[in-house]
Amino acid sequence: MSPPCLGQRANVTPTGADVRCHRVHLLLGRIAYNAPRKASMSPDPAAIPAEPYPFVLDPSTTALVIIDMQRDFLLPGGFGALLGNDVSMLAKVVEPLAGVLAAAREAGMMVIHTREGHRPDLSDCPPTKLARGNLDTPIGAEGPNGRILVRGEHGHGIIEELAPIEGEIVLDKPGKGAFYATDLELLLRNVGITSLVVTGVTTEVCVHTTVREGNDRGFECLVLADCVGSYFPEFHEVGLQMIAAQGGIFGWVASSQDLLAHLPTPAAVN
Numbered sequence: 706m707s708p709p710c711l712g713q714r715a716n717v718t719p720t721g722a723d724v725r726c727h728r729v730h731l732l733l734g735r736i737a738y739n740a741p742r743k744a745s746m747s748p749d750p751a752a753i754p755a756e757p758y759p760f761v762l763d764p765s766t767t768a769l770v771i772i773d774m775q776r777d778f779l780l781p782g783g784f785g786a787l788l789g790n791d792v793s794m795l796a797k798v799v800e801p802l803a804g805v806l807a808a809a810r811e812a813g814m815m816v817i818h819t820r821e822g823h824r825p826d827l828s829d830c831p832p833t834k835l836a837r838g839n840l841d842t843p844i845g846a847e848g849p850n851g852r853i854l855v856r857g858e859h860g861h862g863i864i865e866e867l868a869p870i871e872g873e874i875v876l877d878k879p880g881k882g883a884f885y886a887t888d889l890e891l892l893l894r895n896v897g898i899t900s901l902v903v904t905g906v907t908t909e910v911c912v913h914t915t916v917r918e919g920n921d922r923g924f925e926c927l928v929l930a931d932c933v934g935s936y937f938p939e940f941h942e943v944g945l946q947m948i949a950a951q952g953g954i955f956g957w958v959a960s961s962q963d964l965l966a967h968l969p970t971p972a973a974v975n
């Protein structure tokens with residue numbers, strides 16, 4: 706008979722057998738509450754190579770979240786440009802993200818597009834956000850693509866390459882995080898979503914805030930390095946490192962190619 710393991714013995718020095726036994730208890734605990742398994746514990750064909758360790762993805766319990774791929778951030782004359790940024794820095798995200806979006810649709814994954822912006826009367830825009838940056842053309846002012854960061858304006862819309870299709874959720878958010886002052890958590894929980902593939906812009910602002918919010922709510926977050934972008938390359942790099950550091954303190958980081966290789970191919974999906 707094997708000796709009682711760590712969870713059953715007190716005041717003893719753990720042996721190798723104890724540690725293995727403890728792992729089994731941890732694994733059983735995961736199964737008991739139906740949490741996603743970590744690939745490092747049990748090799749799984751659905752495990753995506755990722756930092757800090759492989760990410761097990763089940764398309765039926767995973768949502769693709771596309772953060773703020775709006776003209777206001779990606780095109781000249783929008784909010785991003787008015788903040789003094791070179792918006793061309795974000796263009797490279799579009800092609801790989803379009804590939805991931807197509808694959809997610811084929812795999813039947815839930816797709817959520819977010820848009821940062823405000824009601825036309827700006828009643829949901831904190832005065833602090835309105836004043837921030839002391840901009841000559843602030844939020845709500847008229848720009849080349851309509852009123853800056855205002856819902857319903859051309860600049861507020863998602864770029865054509867990633868346009869939502871019927872059945873996909875378009876979530877308007879007043880803040881940087883997608884969970885703040887929205888019904889995102891309710892929408893995800895109602896259909897049993899436990900993991901998020903997070904993409905969009907910008908890496909260190911709205912993507913990071915959303916990943917932190919999702920992580921605190923118990924969602925497993927995988928960020929696709931080439932499908933998130935920043936006006937600041939150094940913030941992008943460090944932002945990704947911050948997510949995966951400390952054993953995945955906020956989540957995982959992988960490439961879109963690694964995700965695509967692990968999603969069902971179109972032929973395999975009815």
Ligand code: TIU
Binds near residue numbers: 821910
């Ligand atoms: N300024 C900046 O980098 N980002 C934002 O204001 N919003 C988002 O990240 N979407």
